Amino acid sequence: PRVSRSSALASKATGFPIAKIATKLAIGYSLDELPNDITRETPASFEPVIDYCVVKMPRFAFEKFRDADETLTTSMKSVGEAMAIGRTFKEAFQKCIRSMEIKRVGYGLGVNDKWLMAEGEAPSSAADDGAVWLDAFGQDASPRPAAVQSSSLAEAPGDWLEQAWTKWPVPDDVLTAKIKTPCQGRIYYIRYALKQGWSVERVHELSGIDPWFLDQFDELVQFEQKLAAFEVRNLPALRMTVELEDIFQQAKRFGYDDAQLQSIWRIDSSTLALIKNRFDRAKYKQVDTCAAEFEAYTPYFYSTHEKPIAQVIKSRSAAAELKQPSGTGNGALQQALRENGVDSVYRCRAIDDEHILVESHDDELKVTDRPKVIVLGGGPNRIGQGIEFDYCCVHASQAARGLGFESVMVNSNPETVSTDYDTSDLLFFEPLTHENVFNICERLNNGPFSPEHTGYLRGVIVQFGGQTPLNLAQKLKDAGVPILGTTPESIHSAEDRQHFQQVLHELGLRQPPNGIALSKDEAMSIAEKIGYPVLARPSYVLGGRGMEICNNPQDLERYIDHALQATDRDPQSNAQHPILVEKFLLDAVEVDVDAVSDYGQPHRDPGEARCDICGIMEHIEEAGIHSGDSCCVLPPYSLSPSLVDEIKHQTKLLARRLGVCGLMNVQFAVQGRVVYIIEVNPRASRTIPFVSKATGIPWAKIATQLMLGRTLTEALADVGVGEPLAPRHVAVKAPVFPFNRFAGVDCVLGPEMRSTGEVMGIDETFPAAFAKAMLAAGTRLPTSGKALVSVNDPDKPRIISVARELKELGFELVSTIGTHNVLADQGIETAIVSKYADGEHPFLLDMIKSGALDLLINTPIHTGSASDEGRWRAASIGRGIPLITTLAGAKAVVGAIRSLKEGKSTVKALQDYLAIHANLVAAGERMR
Numbered sequence: 001p002r003v004s005r006s007s008a009l010a011s012k013a014t015g016f017p018i019a020k021i022a023t024k025l026a027i028g029y030s031l032d033e034l035p036n037d038i039t040r041e042t043p044a045s046f047e048p049v050i051d052y053c054v055v056k057m058p059r060f061a062f063e064k065f066r067d068a069d070e071t072l073t074t075s076m077k078s079v080g081e082a083m084a085i086g087r088t089f090k091e092a093f094q095k096c097i098r099s100m101e102i103k104r105v106g107y108g109l110g111v112n113d114k115w116l117m118a119e120g121e122a123p124s125s126a127a128d129d130g131a132v133w134l135d136a137f138g139q140d141a142s143p144r145p146a147a148v149q150s151s152s153l154a155e156a157p158g159d160w161l162e163q164a165w166t167k168w169p170v171p172d173d174v175l176t177a178k179i180k181t182p183c184q185g186r187i188y189y190i191r192y193a194l195k196q197g198w199s200v201e202r203v204h205e206l207s208g209i210d211p212w213f214l215d216q217f218d219e220l221v222q223f224e225q226k227l228a229a230f231e232v233r234n235l236p237a238l239r240m241t242v243e244l245e246d247i248f249q250q251a252k253r254f255g256y257d258d259a260q261l262q263s264i265w266r267i268d269s270s271t272l273a274l275i276k277n278r279f280d281r282a283k284y285k286q287v288d289t290c291a292a293e294f295e296a297y298t299p300y301f302y303s304t305h306e307k308p309i310a311q312v313i314k315s316r317s318a319a320a321e322l323k324q325p326s327g328t329g330n331g332a333l334q335q336a337l338r339e340n341g342v343d344s345v346y347r348c349r350a351i352d353d354e355h356i357l358v359e360s361h362d363d364e365l366k367v368t369d370r371p372k373v374i375v376l377g378g379g380p381n382r383i384g385q386g387i388e389f390d391y392c393c394v395h396a397s398q399a400a401r402g403l404g405f406e407s408v409m410v411n412s413n414p415e416t417v418s419t420d421y422d423t424s425d426l427l428f429f430e431p432l433t434h435e436n437v438f439n440i441c442e443r444l445n446n447g448p449f450s451p452e453h454t455g456y457l458r459g460v461i462v463q464f465g466g467q468t469p470l471n472l473a474q475k476l477k478d479a480g481v482p483i484l485g486t487t488p489e490s491i492h493s494a495e496d497r498q499h500f501q502q503v504l505h506e507l508g509l510r511q512p513p514n515g516i517a518l519s520k521d522e523a524m525s526i527a528e529k530i531g532y533p534v535l536a537r538p539s540y541v542l543g544g545r546g547m548e549i550c551n552n553p554q555d556l557e558r559y560i561d562h563a564l565q566a567t568d569r570d571p572q573s574n575a576q577h578p579i580l581v582e583k584f585l586l587d588a589v590e591v592d593v594d595a596v597s598d599y600g601q602p603h604r605d606p607g608e609a610r611c612d613i614c615g616i617m618e619h620i621e622e623a624g625i626h627s628g629d630s631c632c633v634l635p636p637y638s639l640s641p642s643l644v645d646e647i648k649h650q651t652k653l654l655a656r657r658l659g660v661c662g663l664m665n666v667q668f669a670v671q672g673r674v675v676y677i678i679e680v681n682p683r684a685s686r687t688i689p690f691v692s693k694a695t696g697i698p699w700a701k702i703a704t705q706l707m708l709g710r711t712l713t714e715a716l717a718d719v720g721v722g723e724p725l726a727p728r729h730v731a732v733k734a735p736v737f738p739f740n741r742f743a744g745v746d747c748v749l750g751p752e753m754r755s756t757g758e759v760m761g762i763d764e765t766f767p768a769a770f771a772k773a774m775l776a777a778g779t780r781l782p783t784s785g786k787a788l789v790s791v792n793d794p795d796k797p798r799i800i801s802v803a804r805e806l807k808e809l810g811f812e813l814v815s816t817i818g819t820h821n822v823l824a825d826q827g828i829e830t831a832i833v834s835k836y837a838d839g840e841h842p843f844l845l846d847m848i849k850s851g852a853l854d855l856l857i858n859t860p861i862h863t864g865s866a867s868d869e870g871r872w873r874a875a876s877i878g879r880g881i882p883l884i885t886t887l888a889g890a891k892a893v894v895g896a897i898r899s900l901k902e903g904k905s906t907v908k909a910l911q912d913y914l915a916i917h918a919n920l921v922a923a924g925e926r927m928r
Contacts, residue, residue, distance in 0.1 A: 005415075009056055012083060012414035012429070014048035015287045015300055015421060038287075038421070039294040051291040052302070055092040056083045056414065057100055059380040060184045064754050068742040072182040077741055079756050080381030083414040085287070085302035085429055086255060089216050094255030098431040099412035101379050101468060105433075107220050108191055109227075109260035115195050116263060118168035169196045179206045190214070194221040223254055224264070232265040238274065245279045252280050252305035258435050280305065281346070282439045284365035287421075287429070292364075300421040301365055302429050303439065308346040308359035313337075319350040365443065367456065370406040372426075372444050373484070373708065374460045376469035377411025377418050379432045384628060384753045385466035388686040390416040392464035392663075392700040397424045399704035405458060408444060410437060411465075432468050434475050441481045449480025459484035461707060463662045463683040464700060470495070470683060485662040485707040486600050486682045494658055494680045497537065497580040507653050510676050512669070514582035520560045526581040527556050533584040535624075535751060536560060537679070547751040549584050549624060556581075585676065588623040588669040591616060591639070592632060593651050594691050596703050598712040600661030610712050611655035612724055613648050614663075614699045615691035617733070620770075621886045623669045623678075626753040628686060631734045631773065631892065634694050635726040637766050639670065646675050654680055662703040663688065687733065690760055694731035696914035697721060720918065729913045732761045734773035739877045746870035747877055748863045748885055762913060768905045771896035779882050781893060783809070783901045785854030788844070789823070789830065790816040792861045795887045802857070802887070803828050805894045809901060814853070816844070835868050848875040856883045857890045 003019050011018045017037070021044050024034055031045035058078030062070050068077075082099035086092030094106040104110055170192050178189035190203055200214045207214075230247050232238070251261060262272055282303040288296035317332035337345060337358065344361040351357050375396045378389040393409065394417050400407040401424075409424040412431050421427055426444075430436045437460075442448065445455030459482035462469035473488040493499045498516045515526030527534045533551045536559065550556040560579075597611035598604065618636035619627065636644060651666050658664070658680070665685035667678040684700060692699050697719055705715040716722065735755035739747045747754075761772030774781055787806055791799045796819060803813060803823050813830040815823060820830050834841040845868075847853055856876045860869055876883045884890045899905060 009081075009083065009414050012419055013054040013056075013085075014050060015289045015298070016044075016048045017420075036289060038289050038296050038298040038300075040297050041294050042290065046290070048289040049291040049293070050287075050289075052085050052087055052285065052287075052304075053089050053092045054083060054085050055089070055096040056081055057096050058184075059100055059102075059382055061383045061756075062184070064383050064752065065742045065745045067745050069744075070183050072184070075741060079383055079738065080386070080413070081415060082380040082412045082431075083429065084412065084431065087285070087304045087306055088253065088255075089213075090220060091253060091255035091304065093216070094220075094257070095431055096412075098257060098433050098436075099379060101382075101432070105257055105259040105263075106255060107187075107217070108224060109256070109264050113263065114168060114170070115192065176206060179203060187217070190217055191221060194218050195224075220254060223251070227251060227256075227261070227264050230265075232267055232271070232275075234267050234271045235274065238271055240275075240278055244275065248275055248279050249305065249307070253307070257433065281361060282436075282443075283344070283361045283363045284428075284443065285362075286364045298421045299365075299426045300429070301427065303436065306362065309362050310357060310359050311340075311342070312351065313340050313342070313356050313358055314354055315356060316354045318356050319353055322348065322350040322356060367444060367446050368406065369446075369456055371404075371458045372406045372408055372456050373400040373458050374408040374410060374437075374441065374444070375400070375418075375424070376432060376437065376460060376462055376465045376472065377409060377413065377416065378465035379411065379468045380413050381415060381756075383756060384686075385468065386686070386757070387416065388689050388758070389464060389466045389684065390418050391689040392684040393418045394423055395698055395700035396461055396464050396704040399701040400708065401425065402701075403705065403708055403710075405708065408440070410440060432465070432472065434472055434479075437472060438476060438479055438481065441476070449482075458482065458708070461485060461704065463703065463707075466683070466686075485703075486658070486660050486664075490600065490658045490660065491682050494682045496578075498578055500680065501580075503654075503657060504677060507657055509650055509653070510674065512583045512585055512676050512678075514580050516578045517560075517581050518578045520557065523560045523579065523581050524553060524556060527553065530581075530583045533586075534581050535584045537580040537582065547626075549751060585623050585669050585671050588671040588676070589638070590619040590621075590623040590625075590627065590630065590678070591636065591647060591668040591670060592619065592627055592685070592687055593617070593647060593666045593668065594685055594687055594699065595651050595655055595660075595664045595666065596662065596699055596706070596712065597652075597655040597660040597664060598706045599656050600659035601706065601709070601711075606656065608711075609656075611652040611660070612712060612716070613651060614688070614697070614724065615695060616644060616647060616726070617687060617691070620732075620892050621749070621888050624751060625749045625886065626751050627667060628753040628758075629735050629737075629749045629755045631732060631770070631889070632687070633766060633769070634691065634731045634733075637730070643670060643673065643675065650675065650677065658682060662707050663699065686758075690731070690733045690758070693760060693910070694729075694762070695724065695727055696918060697724065727913070728916060729762055729764055730766050730769040732766070732769040732773040734759050734761065734770075734777045736777050739874075740880075743878065744871075744874050746863055746867070747873050747883065748860045748870075762910065763906055765899070765904065767892075767895035767899035770892050771899050771905060774882075774893070774896060780880075781882055781897050781900060782854040783897055784811065786812045786814060786852060787855040787857065788814050788833070788847075788853050789857050790819050790844075791857070791859040791887070793818070795859045796822045798887055799823075799857070799859075799890070800826050800828070802890045802894055803830070805898070809894070809897055811855070814842075814844075814847075844872055845875060848872055848879060848881065851879055851881075853881055855893075856881055857893075858883070858885060859887055859890075860885060 007018045015038050021034060032043045034044035036042045036044060059080040061079045062068055082096055084092045084095035084099050086095055097104050097106050109116060175189055175193045178186060179193060193203055200211055200218055203214050204211050258272055283306060284301045285304055286296050287300040313336055315336040318336040321332045342358055342360050344363040346359040346361055348356050348358040375393050377393050378385050397407040397409055407424040408426040409418050410428045410430055411419050413419060417423060428440050441457055445457040447453045447455050460476060461484050462473045463485050470491055473483050473491060477483050477488050493503055504511055513530040517523035517526055533549055535549050537547050548559050550559060593616050594614040595611055596614055599606055599609040615634050616636055617632040617634045618639060620631040647668055654666060655664055660682055663684045665681040669676045669678055688699055702715040706712060736757035738756045739745060759773055759776035761769045761776060763769040763772060789799060789803050806813060807828060814833045815830040816835055817832055820832050823830050832841045833844040835844060837843050863870060873883055884893050
């Protein structure tokens with residue numbers, strides 16, 4: 001008896017706002033008293049009627065939890081979802097696959113389709129049994145010839161690595177196992193089975209999937225054969241035939257996109273563009289809750305490729321005009337079309353002397369002449385790209401509306417506020433691909449993008465949706481679409497490791513010792529030169545994708561292929577985006593800085609522009625743990641004022657050099673008194689909502705105003721700010737992890753992000769704010785009981801103060817033998833526990849499983865679910881025992897426990913904290 005995830009999905013699928021209606025019912029209204037916001041005529045008691053199909057797919061992140069069991073059960077394992085709308089299941093299904101952003105362009109026919117590669121005209125690499133092909137999830141699949149030749153079931157790979165089989169067909173026992181077991185890749189293995197001649201009945205018996213869906217999959221598979229058999233030649237040999245028109249339009253109605261057709265026909269983009277211009281145009285339909293029975297007032301659209309509607313119009317003058325040479329008519333045809341209410345004409349011809357046959361697109365999108373701004377969303381939630389970016393998109397839409405623009409939202413995530421029909425003036429529930437986004441841009445511009453045509457589209461904002469919109473920016477700009485804010489060229493200078501290195505050298509700023517690698521040999525050579533440990537960082541990634549700390553040549557050699565392939569860019573362009581191999585900085589403090597700048601505004605004198613700091617956040621964990629997985633505190637609690645000033649200075653230098661217009665995030669590492677720059681992201685970061693809540697300033701709205709022509713001084717003045725100040729209160733951001741959903745997975749943190757959410761704690765002191773953040777994240781810190789202290793050798797000298805303070809707080813300590821000896825030398829008594837079941841002391845794993853421990857502090861020596869330590873950590877998560885795996889985290893936790901015991905936490909509304917902060921701003925105090 002509550003709103004569920006499916007309630008949100010149903011609301012987006014039908015346009016019926018379930019939560020809003022339920023709230024009004026709870027305060028006394030009845031359904032027949034509540035109007036439908038979309039039709040404004042029908043009451044809420046009028047059940048939604050739909051004339052389209054909606055498909056939802058879950059998004060998984062097993063690549064982040066490699067030891068996890070990928071079998072899907074009654075326990076939820078997905079981290080996000082995408083939704084697509086079409087007129088048929090096939091169309092919505094293929095659109096939804098594209099919306100998932102898993103490097104699939106649909107149900108097959110991508111550049112890495114194994115069947116397509118085996119068809120004879122495949123790329124030359126397909127003939128190489130040792131080839132490694134990038135597949136569905138941006139990972140490379142290690143070649144396993146034994147799995148193909150012997151078809152050993154034990155060698156079947158995990159679905160997130162879906163094996164790029166070096167031979168076709170795929171072994172039957174592998175297909176049987178994958179189809180029989182519920183897993184994220186099952187629908188794609190079903191396609192391979194159908195391609196290999198399996199019957200729908202056989203697949204149904206193994207999978208239990210309803211035959212109706214399997215028939216739909218089979219029809220797509222059969223249509224692939226038809227596409228493969230149809231010959232299409234590149235220009236100038238291309239022939240526009242009726243047969244080409246029929247098969248192309250049917251492909252579009254089945255949901256195939258341009259990339260799929262290019263792959264199977266092996267034609268270039270110019271040839272495909274000519275075919276599209278002649279035979280295809282995306283139509284837009286409304287989600288209106290009533291299947292077009294009533295007029296809809298809320299513009300909520302999806303694209304489709306239905307057949308044109310044919311009708312006969314009686315008009316002697318129009319028929320005569322159509323028989324004349326092109327361009328010699330007197331407007332009779334246009335008048336006849338207007339009189340009969342026909343627009344979006346596809347083609348027309350004279351049937352006889354009095355009648356014309358008109359084929360028109362049934363397009364429900366009416367474009368107004370108001371200037372428009374498109375905001376690109378972030379697509380499905382995933383680790384590294386979640387609702388933090390949706391917060392920014394919503395604020396951008398509100399800011400654009402506030403400045404008089406028609407705000408347009410494009411997104412595919414039903415979980416978000418940005419896809420509510422009343423968040424923007426126009427909502428398009430579409431995949432975030434170049435084809436879908438460009439179609440929307442061209443349609444709203446009311447014509448092509450050219451100097452001769454002044455359209456209605458002011459531009460597209462790509463800064464707020466994470467990595468997804470950034471990856472579309474350059475191609476959209478190349479097609480003539482205006483990109484608002486920081487230019488794609490500046491984005492490239494910051495995102496590409498090689499270009500960014502040149503920028504830092506030009507500005508005289510420090511990076512950790514590093515080198516740029518385009519191959520494994522280059523990476524090994526660089527690491528040997530700068531010394532281990534090193535950190536491998538790919539270009540164009542989010543969430544620390546593909547990053548890893550390598551302590552020796554064996555680690556680097558094992559991992560470098562994954563790092564090279566982990567980019568979020570198009571797989572065909574990987575070679576252009578190198579990786580950075582840099583010295584890993586031991587004992588460094590990581591610092592996140594969010595800034596806003598109007599340097600990149602067109603036609604603006606850089607001398608009049610400025611950059612302001614939104615917030616400086618000090619990470620609690622040391623450098624080496626991904627910023628999204630580390631707790632952070634605003635303002636910084638251990639950095640000296642001179643270091644803070646230097647960080648601000650370097651941030652402003654970068655904003656000016658990169659021509660940033662809007663938001664920018666810079667990550668620093670401070671080692672001693674030396675400041676190193678780790679990376680720059682010329683977009684909104686996942687910390688912007690946190691900084692906005694902590695400071696009371698809507699930074700995403702301000703950044704949007706800068707992109708639309710206002711100055712930073714003007715935008716800040718509107719919210720009563722001259723120059724931002726550091727708050728006097730303390731705000732702590734803490735991550736939320738899904739480890740309890742992945743039994744047995746080792747939860748040690750590293751440079752690749754694994755958290756799925758975040759919380760904020762706020763108080764007058766750091767320990768109290770940290771305690772609140774831990775509680776909000778689901779970690780109940782004990783104030784007494786038994787605590788394990790077991791740390792690696794480098795941390796042993798520094799754990800002494802933590803152990804002593806725990807003793808002072810009344811905790812009983814237990815430790816493994818190495819840590820026990822160090823603490824005993826300092827006069828700190830601990831009970832010894834054994835790492836192994838056959839030891840003479842109590843077995844640690846048994847103590848954890850029995851709930852005998854209340855707190856675990858364990859900095860790892862060995863990692864992985866197969867290690868003894870990994871099993872301890874996994875067991876503690878299973879029992880809900882607080883687990884701390886870093887020394888810095890242990891120190892913060894001890895301070896938080898002391899704060900809880902002493903009752904120093906305060907209860908105060910956020911508005912009260914911000915009111916104090918606003919008074920300081922008004923007084924003109926400068927940020928420290």
